[in-house]
Amino acid sequence: MFDYETLKIIWWLLVGVLLVGFAIMDGHDMGVGTLLPFVGRSDLERRVVINTVGPHWDGNQVWFITGGGAIFAAWPLVYATAFSGFYWAMLLVLWALFFRPVGFDYRSKINNSTWRSVWDWGLFIGGFVPPVIFGVAFGNLLQGVPFQFDAYLVSTYTGSFWQLLNPFALLAGVVSSAMITLQGGSYLAHRTEGVIQARAIKGAIGAAVVMVLAFVAAGLWLQSIEGYRITSVINPSGLPDPLNKTVVREAGAWMANYGRQPLLWVLPALGVLGALSAAFLLARRYTLSAFAASSLAVVGVIGTAGASMFPFVMPSSSMPSSSLTVWDSVSSHMTLGIMFWATMLFMPLIVIYTAWAYRVMRGKVTAAYVQEHDHAAY
């Protein structure tokens, strides 16, 4: 088995993979939900849009659930502190997500326009709200949030929900929402045709432009944001002890990793170039390549944030030495090892049968299909 230090780094990467996987997979059906009221202007058009993700959205949402479970298993102190600290943000995400299973399954079971319209807006909420909040959350993590531990490691969060809605975090929310909309629009362009496809492409290209502008702006802003730096000597393979370190805050600290390892600049470059390529490819109707490019942009954006913050996961603005890092908020060596092997075993299986599901359902979703399967389709 790997040594403790290696496992800690592996788990930082794996959580990243799960977050990226979530944004690519569930992100595209959330993007579809975000675009739904705008690209689908009639009941039939909206059903076409919904049926592009109908068979897949539930499996995709499991990336979110498993992501949460994995954070619980690998970084229990982060799971505990972040989820309780961001209480109202988490509840808003949860309640927005409630609209999805029922929206997808129940919407077309009754042929009443008010009923269907309500669920369409529900699907919009379920697709639009979570990415915004996740972006806002990331924006706050980059600034640090006020929490501290006592000697029993009971955490107390002293911020409010409204404090989360500060300008930098809102900008991060814009990046996130635009990125997800691009992802959804690219997917939609690939699975639809005619006027719906045209609208999806327009929406996706617009989202790509917004995303790149906001992402670059956030990156420039980040230089002057006070990042975090550990000043005490860390034993990476030591037992997790979050109170046993000293941390300073200084402007530009989040750029330190990029300074030390210039290769990391690939990540923000991927974010920008991926989005621009996706827009370019969409304009030329290379929809599958556009989806791939958009997915690479997702890798780039999330990777950028993660690489900036490493080894910090959840910095504390009120008691910096209480900050949670990759070294001191982890589970035991044994748990990290077991979870690593479980993930190595099941992740490939998941990818294989998910790919099979997409393959079985491949092709354009047409109005004719929906009309033919009125009772069975969503």
Place this chain on the structure above:
Amino acid sequence: MNRADQRLVKRLAWVLVIKLVLLYGLWWGFVRDQRVTVDAAGMAAQALVPGFETVKGENK
């Protein structure tokens, strides 16, 4: 909506009314008075050990 569905909606509406009445009853019976109580008994018995103060902050 056909008649059977209308009847069903009416019945579900009654279920909702009954639930709200029960919830109100539970609130009235168990929760209403709680507003006044602050952990008085606990407060009296406290002897704080340095470093082990568990500060419970407000979180919105």
Place this chain on the structure above:
Amino acid sequence: MISEQLVDLSRLQFAATAMYHFLFVPLTIGMVWLLVIMESVYVMTGNVVWKDMTRFWGKLFGINFALGVTTGITLEFQFGTNWAYYSHYVGDIFGAPLAIEGLMAFFLESTMIGLFFFGWDRLSKPQHLLVTVLMAVGTNLSALWILIANGWMQNPVGAEFSYQTMRMEMTDFWAVLFNPDAQAKFVHTVSAGYVTGAMFVMSISSWYLLKKRDLAFAKRSFRVAAAFGLASVLSVIVLGDESGYTVGEAQQTKLAAMEAMWETKPAPAGLTLVASINEAEQKNDWEIEVPWVMGLIGTRSISKEIPGIHDIKAKNRERIVNGMVAVTALEALRTHRDDVVAKQVFEQNKTDLGFGLLLKKYVVDVSQATPEMINKAVNDTVPRVTPMFWGFRIMVGLGFAMLALFGMAFYSTLKSNFMEKPWLLRAALWMLPAPWIACELGWFVAEYGRQPWSIYGVLPTHLSVSTLSVNSLYGSLAGFIGFYTVLLLVEMFLMVKFARMGPGSLGTGRYQSEGKSALAAAHV
């Protein structure tokens, strides 16, 4: 100190959201196997009525599944949002089964359900059947992992407390997996799900039979459900017995409360059927007992005694006193890590650490606990007897009533005379709620019976909560109640509407309640 109101509201919210989730889960777990059976017959015989059965019951399955997912996401995150200290303290062990549940089970069931509904035209018959089977495997594996997690809460094996990291840490993964508590719970709970699925199909089929509608469809559904139901209810009762045994081993307070066993009786103890419980005086005013049965179930022997509540409390008093020493030593050790004496004292008493933590409900510095506080903590160690005693008995009573119903129903299918027994069909219809009531009571007994612990003997519930304000809890509780109420009413509207429509809702043209006027009824 943590406000008691915060703890109570957090418990109420978890209980409400968990029990709400469990309205949908057993039906999913059970009905999916009925779908597998029906579709298997279709693939083997090619008789299209079996395909219609799979698709119609599958439609109702889908209406139910949607709320199962909705209410399930809440729980995955509620440990972190509302039980943060618990998540830190035991996450090293508890987090793993939850994550594995996602990797092994949720991905499988959620991916396959899409193909189940959408893949009929694109998959061959054996391929689609495979999808249904995998969907069943996924849902049942999900139960396995969450019950391994809950089983560890009841019987925390394979883990040790570390003073350096101030949490429980896993020492033996296989012990956690093969925890007898978890294994018994798993089979018992999925069996309960199978009973629920069977009752659902059998009840609704009985309604069609009473109305003399869609008889070919309804008769076959009734037969499958009756057979599956009988096997399941036998399983749930036997495994309930197995659970009783493991509880007797690992959680004596739960068993004693469930049985209103105030005094230790000479072995083998009798089983109290009914009793008039006097909580104030800590005794039963009268009781009706069946000799020997409890001793046999609870200990599988005729000589081993089952401790009564008074004896358990006496033992717990000793543990609390040792625990005080452990907590004080731990706190000294955390302040000065090289305090060798403190370390020694702690190591000697650490098995009772949790019992010392019980006093934190009354005083922050447990070494200052007064005799009155210790008495209160001792009394806290046993849950309230009346709800445990009656909750358990109602659940078992319903179980045996369902055994009678499924037994008669199955027998009538062997004799092919259920159409001539309207009383049987009406009984099946009226007993539709029975499995739901039994399931919820079962969870109540399991979870309320574990109090005052969130992890039995290790972490008290009152220390497990997140440090949130009471107002936040009122707000979130109101939000959940509001959303869940509306969603459940919507779900019930659709479920009843489509159940009433029957297989005609598939639009195949083969069933009653089709034809222009009736199908138009689906269009509002």
